[in-house]
Amino acid sequence: MKDAEKTKKAGEVKSHFEDISKRYDRVILKNIPFYDEFLDTMVDLIPFKKDRELKIMDLGCGTGNLTKRIKKEYPNAGILI
Numbered sequence: 001m002k003d004a005e006k007t008k009k010a011g012e013v014k015s016h017f018e019d020i021s022k023r024y025d026r027v028i029l030k031n032i033p034f035y036d037e038f039l040d041t042m043v044d045l046i047p048f049k050k051d052r053e054l055k056i057m058d059l060g061c062g063t064g065n066l067t068k069r070i071k072k073e074y075p076n077a078g079i080l081i
Contacts, residue, residue, distance in 0.1 A: 021063040028062075043069050050074055 001009070029035055043066070048054060054077040058067045071077055 025063055025065070039066050039069050042066055043073050046070070046074070048074070051076060053078070056080065 032038070046054075050073055052074065054070075054074055056067065056070055056074075056077050057080045058064065060081070067079060067081075071079060
């Protein structure tokens with residue numbers, strides 16, 4: 001496969017994933033009551049100060065909503081994806 005074909009294919013895969021992930025997030029919001037509150041509670045239960053340099057491993061079990069919230073609340077956290 002030529003570089004141009006690889007680049008085109010990578011763009012198609014990225015676009016497809018972004019579309020599917022948006023649909024996934026909409027389904028989660030419809031089917032899990034209080035999903036946003038659940039994520040907020042998960043972050044609130046982290047027993048460290050907000051300025052601490054945490055190391056977080058994202059296991060890839062969703063679209064990254066919890067990881068994004070952790071990074072927002074803990075800006076010094078390192079995220080391993």
